[in-house]
Amino acid sequence: MTTKELSRRSAVDVLGGEPDDATLRRFLHGLPGVDAVGLEQRAAGLGTRSIKTTSKAWALDTIIKLIDLTTLEGADTPGKVRSLVAKAKTPDAADPTTPRVAAVCVYGDMVGYAVDALGAVHGDPDDGLISVAAVATAFPSGRSSLAIKLADTAEAVAAGADEIDMVIDRGAFLSGRYGLVFDQIAAVKEACRREDGSYASLKVILETGELNTYDNIKRASWLGILAGGDFIKTSTGKVQPAATLPTTLLMLETVRDWHHGTGEKIGVKPAGAASAHRRTP
Template sequence: MRRKKTIVTLTTALAPAERALNVLGTDLTEKGLRRYLNGIAGVDAVGLEQRAAALGTRSIKTTSKRWALDTIISLIDLTTLEGADTRGKVRSLAAKAITPDASDPDCGPVAAICVYGDMVPDAVAALGAHHGAPDRGKIAVAAVATAFPSGRASLPVKLSDTSDAVAAGADEIDMVIDRGAFLAGNYGRVFDEIVAVKETCRREDGTSAHLKVILETGELNTYDNVRRASWLAILAGGDFIKTSTGKVSPAATLPVTLLMLEVVRDWYKLTGQKIGVKPAGGIRSSKDAIKYLVTVAETAGEEWLQPHLFRFGASSLLNDVLMQRQKMTTGHYSGPDYVTID
């Protein structure tokens, strides 16, 4: 990545266009975006994968493992994104988010529950007094939007999708970028859509739902594209960059997440502003999740191991973590019958 000698100090109050102008130092045009993004250094794929593999070999044991398991739970976006979702399923998901392990009152809660936009009112109602900001011990409601998971819709439809979810009480919006436009090199269109969705996240009281920008890295084909898309999403105002919808394979991988963490680290060095990262899809075991914790700590820093800066998008991960916690308490595996079904 091209380095600047001075730090560009940004505040979260800056509009996306101002944020981009401060960093690009040029006119905010398609040509300017293309010049900047194409000027980013290429990714050393071999080096990236070797470092990810090395980080994945680190082991965490005893009390540190218990801390790691509890941390994973606090970072989970417990997710249900199926066409067959019902109000009852969302209520059950909320109950599990509040009390992941009914046998252990010291366990939980998770960071958020993630649902389709039309399920937001049910999620908010089911959480009740537990609904709120994760960094204050509450549980957020995240809604996927912008014609998730394909993103194949007109901008007015995407903005209406977002507006409805925010009005219904969503604390966070997980949007998808137009991968076709990005792969065609139409960075300005992708930038403008993210900016428009970011503005739609603003509520009448002046507050704003947090915006997670899903890159769908499995469709971006190269590490270079993942790095460019990460920078583009942050420039356009994303509060988080997220790997995947969970509907495309491959979804989250450790090398891709490492690369995205390097981007937010470099952004922080450049601007003093912290951006979150959310790997989603395919992370099913506590063993794998611990590898991500190590990667976060070793790349962006331990301060990123907080719900407002790192999340796991998962549905089945929580059960494995709960079984591992029970094993540490009882000395034996209790099995899946001792945790609730998602």
Template sequence: MSSASTVPPEPTATASTPPTAPRAGQSPAPADAAFADVTASEAALRRYLHGLPGVDAVGLEARAATLGTRSIKTTAKAYAIDLAISMIDLTTLEGADTPGKVRSLCAKAITPDPSDRTAPRVAAICVYPDMAAIAKEALAGSGVHVASVATAFPAGRTARPVKLADTRDAVAAGADEIDMVIDRGAFLAGRYLEVLEEIRAVREACERPDGSFAHLKVIFENGELSTYDNIRRASWLAMLAGADFIKTSTGKVAVNATPANTLLMLEAVRDFRAATGVQIGVKPAGGIRTAKDAIKYLVLVNETAGADWLSPDWFRFGASSLLNDLLMQRHKLSTGRYSGPDYVTVD
């Protein structure tokens, strides 16, 4: 079954160990000591990843569908909407992005609803590396983070030195968080150690001059991994390499975040913490557009990983249009009527 524990048979830490994971600005803390033998060679890593329990696709999708039927009403719904807003990485990743568009989006991140200052701020603005400095300046003092995609996003098809330079440029421009893409070609070809070593190299490239580190989110592009077993393997591979977050997708392919593949990743972070004491975040991205969708994902988080993950520190939504619907639903709860189409800005 999909919910079967993937905890290794002899972990060096237990679930009673306090969860430790770096925030933006702290040194990364991968579970290298606990899994040194697993990551010592290609053969050992392959043996470990292919030894993880197989995923029951029918059971996984059925559980995700069942959890999606939970009804959240009144005060619980209001709380969930505000929580979802605070978890958004408000995103613009288009070739036509301009400094003006990025500054406008930053203003919206700080004050999502100018008519209601009680609306929470979003977690971060996510942009291309060349826009990171503009976002950093616009968000100064707000508490909203700057996230930058890197490593030749979204395809990741370039040489490693270029990927590392891309990451360093984004960090130097002020990015608090880096969203990297894995080499899906290498992963699907079974070159797991190559992928792990690249994640580690990018993690090191997240170091700032003062010795602190930008937060690292590792994107799998689940729609290109083909199977749930591959998504489970990618999750464990990224966590072993020192990811702070694991992320479903770039939002640039046909299949992005789904309740089922997000549920699978939530199971992985839950079991990884049980094995190591290290807590890792999850970020579904792409295709999550309505408050109803967002609340379904929050139910998945609570029922699968637990309440410890119900925080922007541990769960994010990669989205552009989701915020608008959350704001309109929030207005409906407070006034009893739906807003007109001009209530929120069109991003």
């Protein structure tokens, strides 16, 4: 059974029916509405907390180990990618105890250069190594045919990408074509399959700054998870507002609820600055 088929079967179990527009609409619009005031108060409360002394040092090291160090510019060159990789390997040349970042994130045509520059340190961040993430699916707009999105993804995976950052079709989502968005995410996940049968991780970018409401962000988060995303990600960094604390908290609460219901852990990645952090529940 393919990952796409497994995603559909899992979604059917949760939804109680096939993940078509009608079933997804009934489920997504049946979710409890977001209390915007309460969400923003909870987020503001997080900003009042402080971490001191050795705990602060531990927290800073942990943040560094969760960073995707990113360059996503039209002017990117192999040399710029090599410089990015050098920074990823040694974030602070003055302090050799500074840990490495989790990943470098580049356009698909730069993946090979990133892999080559990483050399022996290319691998799983859980082993102290550095992954390569690639944006795909007509990033940042997501406006292309499915065939192009799948080819974009497969090419990056074949070049050595460990993670794929896809963007959802926000136009389809906002017009209620939830089945189309689901099917595209599931198909991209299948395109993450490697020759050995393993899969690159899939991060589903919601572009929260274009979704207009917290309720839409919550629905899109659920949709990304139901369709098989390994991470849900706030934004491309090309649209403002990008990641905000209330939006990130809302997405974290969504993956918490998913975990409570299924036992499965899904990651959350706030994004939108020169370097972006990822979080898991």
